[in-house]
Amino acid sequence: MKGGFKSLMLQKAEVSRNGKRLLGPLNLTLATSGITAILGHNGAGKSLFMYMAHGQFTPSKGSVLWNDLSAEATRSCRSFMFQNAPLMRRSVTANVEFPLIAQGVAKPDRQTRVTTALEQARLSHRATAPAASLSGGEKQRMALARALVTRPQVIMLDEPSASLDPASTKELEANVRLIADSGVKVLIATHDLMQARRLADDVLVFGGGSLLVQAAAADFFGQPQTGPVADFLAGRL
Numbered sequence: 539m540k541g542g543f544k545s546l547m548l549q550k551a552e553v554s555r556n557g558k559r560l561l562g563p564l565n566l567t568l569a570t571s572g573i574t575a576i577l578g579h580n581g582a583g584k585s586l587f588m589y590m591a592h593g594q595f596t597p598s599k600g601s602v603l604w605n606d607l608s609a610e611a612t613r614s615c616r617s618f619m620f621q622n623a624p625l626m627r628r629s630v631t632a633n634v635e636f637p638l639i640a641q642g643v644a645k646p647d648r649q650t651r652v653t654t655a656l657e658q659a660r661l662s663h664r665a666t667a668p669a670a671s672l673s674g675g676e677k678q679r680m681a682l683a684r685a686l687v688t689r690p691q692v693i694m695l696d697e698p699s700a701s702l703d704p705a706s707t708k709e710l711e712a713n714v715r716l717i718a719d720s721g722v723k724v725l726i727a728t729h730d731l732m733q734a735r736r737l738a739d740d741v742l743v744f745g746g747g748s749l750l751v752q753a754a755a756a757d758f759f760g761q762p763q764t765g766p767v768a769d770f771l772a773g774r775l
Contacts, residue, residue, distance in 0.1 A: 542691055543604070543605065543615070543691040544605050545570060545605060546567070546568040546591065546602075547566070547568075547603045548566050548567075548591070548600065549601045550563045550564075551600035552598050552599040553597060553747075559598075559747065561747045561748075562597070562599075562747065563600060566742070566749060566752055568725075569739065570723065572739030573715075573718045573726060573738050573739050574725045574726070574738065574741070575728060576725060576728070577728065577729075577731070577741060577742065578745055578750075578770065579729075579745065582747070583744040583748070584744050588618075588694055588696055590609070591609060591725070593611075593612070594618075596609075604616075615691045615692065616694060617685035618694045619693065619694065621698065621700055623678070623680075623684070625670065626669060627668070627670060630665055630666070630672065631652055631656070632669075633669045633680060634680065634687050635652045635687070637687060637688050638687060641688065656683055658686055658713065660679065660709070660713070661676065664680075674703075675705070679713060682710070682713055693722055695727065697727055697728060698728075699730065700729070711733065738755040740754050741753055741754075741759075743758075751767055
């Protein structure tokens with residue numbers, strides 16, 4: 539995506555399986571900066587939205603466009619961090635460096651970029667440690683460094699702090715805020731409403747495979763909600 543991230547636009551985008559519609563139709567244009575929180579109960583469609591937006595599969599109907607190009611054509615401009623990120627039985631540095639080796643980046647540039655990513659993730663002191671020796675919070679920060687090392691324009695996080703303790707969650711959130719402040723667009727799927735309050739600039743709420751709300755975070759959390767959104771916020775969904 540030359541010139542940086544300018545827009546994500548979904549037009550009548552749907553996901554169907556065996557004749558059953560699971561998500562959509564979705565019509566939305568996403569903010570070009572800051573942090574977008576993706577909210578909704580289990581099965582609401584959050585992950586399907588994230589995967590489709592990233593280009594991991596093509597919508598059954600409609601389109602997903604990043605800067606007017608297909609999601610598949612622009613995947614290299616984004617990084618996706620899964621809830622349980624894969625771990626290689628090698629050092630922290632080797633884990634973070636792997637995407638650059640796969641891309642054919644020259645070794646001197648790899649070393650510089652890995653050093654910077656580890657500094658951003660506050661893991662420089664663990665660079666030579668076996669990845670398996672990291673705590674849960676450190677493993678998630680290593681996964682974040684691995685996502686950052688390719689210098690993405692957009693980073694997508696799927697429940698990154700779901701299994702972390704409060705202190706580790708706080709540290710991860712600090713990293714996410716720094717990433718957004720550096721100009722990288724962040725999409726984060728989360729069940730943690732307080733996390734969304736702390737981080738989000740804007741909010742998408744899904745329910746039953748439909749987009750229920752798209753709003754600025756200040757408006758969403760500052761105004762009374764009704765219907766299924768109120769049920770979700772009250773913990774009834």
